[in-house]
Amino acid sequence: MEQEIYPGVTRTWLEAEQIAVYHISAVNVNMLMHWNRHLIEMLKSWNDDAPCLLVYDLSKGGVSLPYLVFSDFHIDNVVVHNSNKVQIDRMMEARPRLRIALALVITTSVSGRIMLGRVQHDPTVDRMTFDIFFNRENAIDWLKSVRFPGVDESESAQP
Numbered sequence: 624m625e626q627e628i629y630p631g632v633t634r635t636w637l638e639a640e641q642i643a644v645y646h647i648s649a650v651n652v653n654m655l656m657h658w659n660r661h662l663i664e665m666l667k668s669w670n671d672d673a674p675c676l677l678v679y680d681l682s683k684g685g686v687s688l689p690y691l692v693f694s695d696f697h698i699d700n701v702v703v704h705n706s707n708k709v710q711i712d713r714m715m716e717a718r719p720r721l722r723i724a725l726a727l728v729i730t731t732s733v734s735g736r737i738m739l740g741r742v743q744h745d746p747t748v749d750r751m752t753f754d755i756f757f758n759r760e761n762a763i764d765w766l767k768s769v770r771f772p773g774v775d776e777s778e779s780a781q782p
Contacts, residue, residue, distance in 0.1 A: 629657035642766055644678040644759070650689040659702040663710055666701070666721070674722035676766040677701065680759055682730045699753040701725060715750060724769045725753040726762035 625633045631649035636642070643665070645658070669675050681687045694703045701711050701723055715721055750771055756762040 628661050629654050632658045637763065638676075638767070641673060642676040642678065642763060644680060644763075646680045646683075647686050647690065648683050650686055650693060652693070655693055655703045659704055659707045662702055663707060663714075666711070666714060666723075669721065671718055671720035671722075674724055674769070674771065676769070677723065677725045678728060678759065678762050678766065679725065680728040680762075682728050682757075682759075684730065684732070687729045698727060698755075699725065699751075701751070719750075722750045722771045723752075724766055725751070726766050727753065727755045728759050728762050729755060729757065731757050 625635045625646075627633050628645070631647065631651065631654040633646050633648075635644045635646070637644060666675060681690050690703075691698060694700060695705075700708050702708055715723075752769060752771070754762075754765055756765065
């Protein structure tokens with residue numbers, strides 16, 4: 624079931640609410656602010672026993688370039704605005720078992736390829752990972768198989 628978070632962004636749950644797919648149909652400052660607040664609240668209540676698996680579907684025409692600009696080319700961040708990123712960083716620091724995987728789905732058009740070429744990645748936390756895909760199915764398959772070195776291995780080693 625699709626849920627509208629704010630005009631321009633909807634969420635659908637997959638895999639028994641283990642994967643949240645956000646479909647972005649329009650990007651503007653108000654939408655990003657509301658969506659970011661929603662993401663922070665969702666992460667606050669996330670159960671750390673399972674990784675938070677996110678798909679941001681930016682494949683609709685006219686969406687990927689504005690998202691790239693608003694994110695200041697840091698599309699690997701779970702949230703767009705820097706003030707919100709500080710909250711995520713603090714949350715990750717306070718919750719050592721919280722893991723987040725983000726799969727971005729972009730268009731194969733010129734704007735999507737520009738986005739892919741301009742991405743900046745700052746791997747400051749080993750419990751956050753991201754990748755970019757040209758279709759949703761590949762993104763979801765990747766999320767189902769993603770592992771977090773050091774975190775997942777230590778859990779499976781416990782008796």
